[in-house]
Amino acid sequence: MLAYYSDQFVLPLPDGHRFPMAKYRMLRDRIAAELPAIALHEAPAATEGELALVHTPAYIDSILQGTADPAVLREIGFPWSPAMAERALRSVGATVAAARSALVAGVAANLAGGTHHAYAHKGGGFCVFNDLAVAARVMQAEWGRSRNPDGSRRSPLQVAVIDLDVHQGNGTASVFQGDDTVFTLSLHGEKNFPFRKEASDLDIGLPDGCADDEYLSTLDHALQELELRFSADFVFFLAGADPHEGDRLGRLKLTAAGLYARDQRVLDWCLDRRLPVVITMGGGYGHDLEKTVAVQMQTYALAAAHAQRWAEADVYI
Template sequence: MLAFHSDAHSLALPAGHSFPQSKYRLLREHFEAQPGLLRMQAAPAASEAELALVHRPDYIEAVLQGGLSAAAQREIGFPWSAQMAARSRHSVGASIAAARAALQEGVAANMAGGTHHAFADRGSGYCVFNDVAVAAKLMQAEWREQHGQALNVLVIDLDVHQGNGTAAIFQGDASVFTFSMHGAKNFPARKEASDLDVELPDGCADAEYLAALDIALATIWARYQHAAPGLAFYLAGADPHEGDRLGRLKLTTAGMLARDQRVLDALRARRIPVALSMAGGYGHDISSTLACQINTLNTAAHSWLQWQQMPRQRSVQE
């Protein structure tokens, strides 16, 4: 399975900053030592034209040229630097590359990404550009050019925080279905309306979480009973884990693995290609976050292997 990394571009963060950027390097180093089914590649940078499919030109220019105000930098949570801008472009590029690979091979991954708090005109919550939104828009444009028909997209966002930026970007767009399952009392304080939102109470554990996920997935499949979406994005956040500093939920490592298996099995059964993003993860012990994300990528890689053993067939597009 192709997996794209972008950790070469480090953020210039002050001492004690809460964003655990080392997890991306550690994740890559783990799979360099134990690659298994992963074929890792450095991510390309998204172009300004690709970013402009979603983001306002003045916002793109402010990020790339260092014109973000102090207030905008505080909302994002990162101080501006050239490395911050480069990292953001490469993270979007990783999701673009993963989406293209998924359409060819069934499953692929961005080893970072999931920047779902970024809006068209601003960043927020450690998110600068919205990688999934840009990749979705670009894949739709490329698919229409190549195949002469629409590409319907499904976003499955299981980060513990609501995907408010993604929801806002695609509100009113019937070609993209946004689903977010998240902590009701967690960030952001003001939620946006996804096509399907499932809010969970603090302390939610494995059984309750997985039951809610089953109901939500059944609702989605009922909507798509006549024509499956042509591409899915899965934001497999590690922050619902019980060891997360910011998550407030109580999923065990086994529960997180069962979550990933449910999603990937359901997509494969319906022949829906999927591009994964790792999204959030802020473990008290970073090893707990890494364990969840390693499990996610290994589960995705085994799903990719099963895709390769299936008869070649395109998913339905109408």
């Protein structure tokens, strides 16, 4: 299984900043030491042409050239620097590369990504560009240029985004509103950020304090609803660690075992339907970053096992 990283691009954040930059390198180090079935590759940078499949030219330019309005940067939550722009490009490039890998191998991952608060024209909530949306558009474009074995054109690639970060994927929902080739599912804390939510194809808001049993039952029904309403060819799974009970910003009460069961449900659902899946990291703001990374390690250990099962099944879309 291939996984792409961009943790070498560290933002010069002020002391006390809430964004846990260290967790990305911590996760990569643990995967390298403990999960030899995962091949780690440095993320390529997304191209401006790839970004332009989703983002407006003016916004792309403002980030790459460092001319973004201070209000835009405040909404993102990062000061501008060359490292900020480069990291944003690599975070998107990692998900694009993972998507190309997953189409062949069944599963691949970005050790960062899940930047679902970025809109077409602006960022927000520590998200600069929307890696999920850009990768979905790249895959659809490349799929559309290929042909069936008989030479006929392929039908449009149908993409499902299963967003299980604790925060609603408002930017992703906005990008794909009214698009019947992409289905956005967001299971999130109802009273949590963002306080002005966008309409996904399926939004399920959860109460503060929601624990394992309620969460998993709700997820089961959400996956059933997704299958009833949409025939997916490809899945992006945003496996946020922030529903964990130890998260500073999450407000839900899932245990590590509950999050393991969450990931297993989604990956089993994808394999049972022979759907390639890309995993992105999303949020995770634990009081103890070691616990956040331990939750993410569960996700990637399951993903590696899923990749092996996919290889044994020998299936292709």
